[in-house]
Amino acid sequence: MTSLRINGQIHEVDVPGDMPLLWVLRDVVGLTGTKFGCGIAQCGACTVHIDGKAVRSCFLPVGEIGNRAITTIEAVGETPTGAKVQKAWLDLEVVQCGYCQSGQIMSAVALLAATPNPDDSDIDAAMAGNICRCGTYVRIRAAIKKAAGAQQA
Amino acid sequence: MNAFSKPSLPVRRGLIGLAGIMALLLAWFFWIVLGPGPMSFAGGSRVTLANYHGVDPTGVPSELAHASLLKKGEYLTRAADCGACHTARGGVPFAGGLGFVLPFGTIYSANITPDKDTGIGTWSDASFLNALHKGIDDEGVHLYPAMPYASYTSMTDADALAIKAYLFSLKPIHAVVRDNTLVFPFNQRRLMGVWSVLFNSDKRFEPNATRSPQWNRGAYLAESLEHCSECHTPRTIFQSLNNRRKFAGATQAGWRAYNITSDANSGVGAWSDADLAKYLSSGNAAGHGSAGGPMGEAVDKSLSYLVPSDIAAIVTYLRSVPAISTSDLPAPKATPAPASYKEGVVADYDPRGKKVFEGACASCHGWTGVSPVTHYATLTGVRAVNDPTAINVAETVINGTDYMPAFGQGYSNDEIAAVANYVTARFGVSPSRITGKDVAALRKQASN
Numbered sequence: 198m199t200s201l202r203i204n205g206q207i208h209e210v211d212v213p214g215d216m217p218l219l220w221v222l223r224d225v226v227g228l229t230g231t232k233f234g235c236g237i238a239q240c241g242a243c244t245v246h247i248d249g250k251a252v253r254s255c256f257l258p259v260g261e262i263g264n265r266a267i268t269t270i271e272a273v274g275e276t277p278t279g280a281k282v283q284k285a286w287l288d289l290e291v292v293q294c295g296y297c298q299s300g301q302i303m304s305a306v307a308l309l310a311a312t313p314n315p316d317d318s319d320i321d322a323a324m325a326g327n328i329c330r331c332g333t334y335v336r337i338r339a340a341i342k343k344a345a346g347a348q349q350a
Numbered sequence: 351m352n353a354f355s356k357p358s359l360p361v362r363r364g365l366i367g368l369a370g371i372m373a374l375l376l377a378w379f380f381w382i383v384l385g386p387g388p389m390s391f392a393g394g395s396r397v398t399l400a401n402y403h404g405v406d407p408t409g410v411p412s413e414l415a416h417a418s419l420l421k422k423g424e425y426l427t428r429a430a431d432c433g434a435c436h437t438a439r440g441g442v443p444f445a446g447g448l449g450f451v452l453p454f455g456t457i458y459s460a461n462i463t464p465d466k467d468t469g470i471g472t473w474s475d476a477s478f479l480n481a482l483h484k485g486i487d488d489e490g491v492h493l494y495p496a497m498p499y500a501s502y503t504s505m506t507d508a509d510a511l512a513i514k515a516y517l518f519s520l521k522p523i524h525a526v527v528r529d530n531t532l533v534f535p536f537n538q539r540r541l542m543g544v545w546s547v548l549f550n551s552d553k554r555f556e557p558n559a560t561r562s563p564q565w566n567r568g569a570y571l572a573e574s575l576e577h578c579s580e581c582h583t584p585r586t587i588f589q590s591l592n593n594r595r596k597f598a599g600a601t602q603a604g605w606r607a608y609n610i611t612s613d614a615n616s617g618v619g620a621w622s623d624a625d626l627a628k629y630l631s632s633g634n635a636a637g638h639g640s641a642g643g644p645m646g647e648a649v650d651k652s653l654s655y656l657v658p659s660d661i662a663a664i665v666t667y668l669r670s671v672p673a674i675s676t677s678d679l680p681a682p683k684a685t686p687a688p689a690s691y692k693e694g695v696v697a698d699y700d701p702r703g704k705k706v707f708e709g710a711c712a713s714c715h716g717w718t719g720v721s722p723v724t725h726y727a728t729l730t731g732v733r734a735v736n737d738p739t740a741i742n743v744a745e746t747v748i749n750g751t752d753y754m755p756a757f758g759q760g761y762s763n764d765e766i767a768a769v770a771n772y773v774t775a776r777f778g779v780s781p782s783r784i785t786g787k788d789v790a791a792l793r794k795q796a797s798n
Contacts, residue, residue: 237755238723239713239755251713252722253713318691322708326713
């Protein structure tokens with residue numbers, strides 16, 4: 198049995214240590230907000246937080262997580278930064294099809310937690326690995342800045 | 351003046367000069383031909399297996415002492431890594447067809463399944479031994495030393511025939527292998543007979559009575575079965591192994607097989623025994639990164655199947671190989687890069703390198719080089735990243751590894767060069783300056 202701390206709760210899961218966290222989240226624990234995109238850490242749709250840092254869960258073996266805190270899109274709104282990012286996303290209607298957006302929000306929250314007032318190149322460095330096939334990049338950038346402004350306020 | 355009169359002084363001087371050059375060439379030729387053997391560095395007294403009184407260093411490990419011949423053969427076939435070369439990309443195992451791209455043409459590996467028409471199904475035991483020990487096939491045709499018979503020659507008859515028994519238990523696959531495309535004179539197989547006379551010892555393994563049983567087991571595994579020298583020892587102009595620089599590293603199939611001598615900076619002298627054992631058996635060791643390319647294959651298909659005592663024996667043997675320094679391979683940088691992308695890289699780099707890195711690499715490798723995802727993706731301390739030729743970094747980007755996707759089709763040569771230079775500059779000890787042309791050349795050298 199592997200013990201995982203997901204969104205503040207301990208989950209005991211009976212899975213092989215090399216199973217990617219994404220499979221455990223979606224298929225074992227039932228948290229389906231985190232999406233499967235490419236499966237090779239190239240698109241960002243599966244992004245979650247491990248101790249507050251953005252990590253691609255499709256490539257992360259559960260056996261390597263240990264006691265570190267896992268946060269998914271289902272609970273990120275409970276943090277002040279997460280709540281501000283979600284509000285900015287709604288205010289600017291960032292989402293089009295939405296498939297990549299839980300990953301986008303997770304990456305954006307991790308960025309703002311580390312860099313409260315990011316410039317364009319900070320946003321590039323943190324968000325370039327999150328791909329959106331609808332092309333919502335312009336609104337994502339605006340929403341991150343809006344959330345950063347709200348944070349400063 | 352008749353033909354027998356004494357030649358004039360300038361002519362005499364010329365002849366003496368010519369004789370001098372010939373003598374130098376001959377000396378040089380014999381210096382190469384009479385070079386040391388693969389285990390000469392160890393000194394001591396070597397004895398034939400029959401006269402050796404220690405634990406038999408050949409055969410299978412004690413765990414398999416009572417296993418069937420096929421089980422023993424399977425272990426030895428894996429240890430000799432026959433499958434790595436005798437399997438085409440995506441092809442049926444052992445059915446051959448993998449291409450070795452050489453400067454003078456391409457050689458395709460043989461089908462060694464027991465198919466009677468296209469494989470080795472009609473080979474006698476004697477033919478099989480001849481192939482492994484002398485590099486001659488069942489029709490008397492000389493093999494090219496891409497088949498490492500100069501290493502396998504030290505394999506015992508019993509081990510070679512256990513391998514044959516295992517191969518003959520496989521399903522016969524009818525697969526005609528493409529003809530080699532070597533240019534003259536390399537297409538003259540008879541020349542390989544001359545090569546063998548000069549460079550193949552055709553001697554079975556001789557234990558070293560002054561070394562430990564574990565060392566001898568390691569020597570047998572590393573030299574004969576795993577044939578480590580074939581990639582890690584540089585070659586002479588005649589393509590024989592230059593054992594004066596044993597394990598000092600070479601470039602093979604477009605990848606750099608690194609220095610694995612006990613040199614602390616260029617080689618593996620600074621690695622702990624546990625790190626070496628872990629790297630050999632799993633392809634990864636903390637602080638040293640992951641094996642990729644041909645070494646990744648060797649781990650996957652061969653080394654990962656060895657029992658721990660055999661891995662430990664190889665480590666013991668490796669440790670005994672004298673240190674040789676490689677001038678362009680300093681000690682890898684052991685500290686991670688700064689957490690911010692804004693720090694840690696000099697300014698004059700092609701900005702495309704950072705652009706590719708942030709989009710395709712950072713999510714797994716992180717900006718520090720310590721992967722937030724899996725230790726297999728950590729770049730800190732990796733030899734390839736600390737190699738200012740960036741050959742293996744570029745090859746890894748082009749071909750990927752077991753864990754990493756291949757980006758060769760997704761990025762141009764210039765982009766791959768830029769990201770390789772960015773990676774060595776950010777995470778390594780000295781930055782590379784490779785160009786799109788270098789990357790194009792690397793693409794051509796890969797085996798396929």
